[in-house]
Every structure is written in structure tokens, then in C-alpha cells.
């Protein structure tokens with residue numbers, strides 16, 4: 001049964017909600033100037049630590065395998081999404097490693113992040129909505145919610161002592 005493409009399935013709404021945050025951060029990264037570079041770097045690293053890293057984990061543990069089960073482990077869309085995750089992790093590590101990020105570095109990360117969100121929202125999520133039955137989507141939604149709950153619980157004891165409150 002064809003589903004309307006304009007409406008996100010409830011199962012995927014929590015992940016789409018994260019994507020909205022990612023796009024806001026991506027816009028900040030793409031507009032960063034010499035003056036805002038340091039603050040933008042910190043805003044991104046906070047977003048990464050408290051939201052994006054967990055989001056990637058949930059997608060890789062729950063969402064991507066659900067898609068791979070139907071589309072195959074060698075599905076090109078899946079390969080692109082995984083390659084994006086690897087690239088964003090590498091750019092994030094490089095950004096964390098420098099206290100003086102260049103504008104080009106921030107713009108590259110912003111471009112990569114927003115392109116990745118577009119890939120998932122415009123191609124991967126619609127594919128999943130179409131290939132899974134309503135019942136499978138409900139189960140997927142439950143598993144995403146559960147995985148997010150565990151991920152948030154892992155983050156909340158906050159063992160990291162490098163949080164800055166100079167904003």
C-alpha cells in the first residue's frame with residue numbers, strides 16, 4: 001500500500017526531530033565567521049555529545065538493520081548513509097582536536113551534515129516507509145524509542161568534565 005510521501009511515519013518522527021536540530025546546527029556551521037568560529041565549534045560539540053552521537057548509534061543499531069533486512073546489506077542508500085556517518089565522525093574528531101577551527105573546516109562539516117540529513121529525509125526514510133508494513137513500522141518505532149531511552153540514560157550520568165558554562 002502506497003503511503004503519502006509528505007507525511008513522516010510516526011515511527012520515524014523522533015529521528016526526524018533530531019534532524020531538525022542537526023539542520024539548525026549545520027546552518028550555524030555554514031555561516032560561521034572568524035568571530036563566531038569558537039562558539040560555533042563548542043555548540044556543535046555539545047550537540048554531538050548529547051544528541052548526534054546517540055542518534056547515529058540508534059540509526060546504526062536499529063534503523064539501518066531494519067532497512068538492510070528488506071533492501072539487502074549491500075543497498076547503495078545504506079552504504080551512503082554509513083559512509084556519511086563515518087565522514088561526520090572523522091570531521092567531528094578533527095574539530096574536537098583543534099581549539100582554533102578554520103572557517104573552511106566548519107563549513108565542510110555543516111555541508112556534510114545537512115547533505116546527510118537530506119539523504120535520510122528525502123531518500124532513506126521514504127524508502128523505509130514504503131518497504132515496511134504498517135505492523136513492521138510500529139515495531140520499528142517501539143525499538144527506536146527504546147534505543148533512544150537507553151542512549152539518553154547512558155548520556156545523563158555525564159562523566160565528561162569538560163563542559164563549559166562560559167556561554
Ligand SMILES: [Fe+2]
Pocket residue numbers: 015019055059120
Ligand atoms: Fe539521521
